Amino acid sequence: MSDLSGKVAIVTGGGGGIGAASASAMASRGAAVVVADVNLAAAERSADVIRANGGEALAVAADVSQRTQVEALVDAALERFGRLDILFNNAGIQYDKSMEDTSEEEWDRLFAINVKGMFLCSKAVIPALERQGGGVILNCASVASFRPLMGMNTAYVASKGAVMAMTRDMAVALAPRNIRVLALCPGPTRTPITADSIARGVITEEEVRALQLTDRIAEPAEIGEIAAYLVSPAARYFVGTGVVADGGMCIT
Ligand SMILES: NC(=O)c1ccc[n+]([C@@H]2O[C@H](COP(=O)([O-])OP(=O)(O)OC[C@H]3O[C@@H](n4cnc5c(N)ncnc54)[C@H](O)[C@@H]3O)[C@@H](O)[C@H]2O)c1
Incomplete structure (x- = not known):
């Protein structure tokens, strides 16, 4: 049931x-x-894999x-694959x-990417999803949608709160058109964002681990598996909610 055969997905x-x-x-x-990224070389590497x-x-x-x-991205996806589902x-x-x-300037840039980016991409795909009879929009929120990050990430926390609020509103607006909207809220995950914070001494790996109950940082692959499940028909009862995968961080 988590099969995605025949579906076309854009991942920003x-x-x-x-x-x-x-x-x-x-x-x-x-x-x-369709692997979309501001860094084309990085997108090409993912597509090659x-x-x-x-x-x-x-x-x-x-x-x-x-x-x-964003509009050119959606056009390219439709031109290549003829449909869009996710x-x-x-x-x-x-x-x-x-x-x-x-x-x-940093505040504006962060909101332009983290919040306005989701607005633009969602708006651009809605007509194609409707033509298909429906689809799924999964927004990447964060534990930061629900709790502060030690007071050192104000713009980011505000943006992820906005993503969660936007997710709920989009879910209500788009459910009648059979477009299921929900959010994935990861905790600390071993990606360049986290590695950069640790490398710059903003936080140590031990401090990150101490925030959770699992004593480890998530690997991108396990969060990716959750994302793939959430956009599949098997997850069709998840609507307008934020699915938290955080090793227990939100309850500590
Ligand atoms: N890593 C974590 O611990 C963590 C935790 C919770 C939520 N998140 C969220 O997960 C998502 C992915 O984070 P990540 O850790 O994989 O980050 P990352 O930095 O490893 O990857 C982000 C990717 O987005 C691309 N990108 C940046 N700006 C862009 C833009 N304007 N347009 C298109 N692409 C752009 C980058 O080139 C990069 O390939 C983000 O929304 C982040 O807030 C991450």
Whole structure:
């Protein structure tokens, strides 16, 4: 039931981390995947991995904060695969900065990618999903949608709160059109975002682990498996909710 054969999925930020792992997990369930990333070389690498494993993939350069690039992305997906069933709004950035240390420009850029990007991508795919008779939009939120991150990530936490609120509203608006909207809320996951925070000494790996009950950071592949399940028909009863996969971080 978590089979995705015949489905076409767009994964934004698919060139790295959770996006790359999710693109691979969706492809391994039979989906053709459009790997979209602002970094085309990274998107190409993800698409190559999928093809090497026998899957179908198309790499597209797209900055999710730019409407014309997002529209071109959807056109490219439809031109190549002829249909569209799934959007994983995964692209996101963070700065590891307190409110005082965050500049206005950084705040605007973060919201342009983390929140407006999801708005633009969702808006662009809705007509194609409707033509197909429905579809799924999975938004990447975070544990930060529900709890602070030690007061050192104000813009990011605010953006992920907005993603969760937007997810609920989109779910209500799109359910009558058979478009299922939900969010995935990962905890700390071993991707370049987390590695960068640890490398810059913002937080140690031990401190990250101490925030959870599992004493380990998630691997991108296990979060990718959850994303692939959530966009599948097997998960059709998950609507408008945020599925938290965080090793227990939200309850500590
Ligand atoms: N890693 C974690 O611990 C963690 C935890 C919770 C939520 N998340 C969320 O998961 C998502 C993916 O994070 P990750 O850890 O895999 O990050 P990452 O930095 O490893 O990968 C993000 C990818 O997005 C791409 N990207 C950045 N800006 C873009 C833009 N404007 N347009 C298109 N692509 C862009 C990057 O090139 C990169 O390939 C983000 O939304 C992040 O907030 C991550």
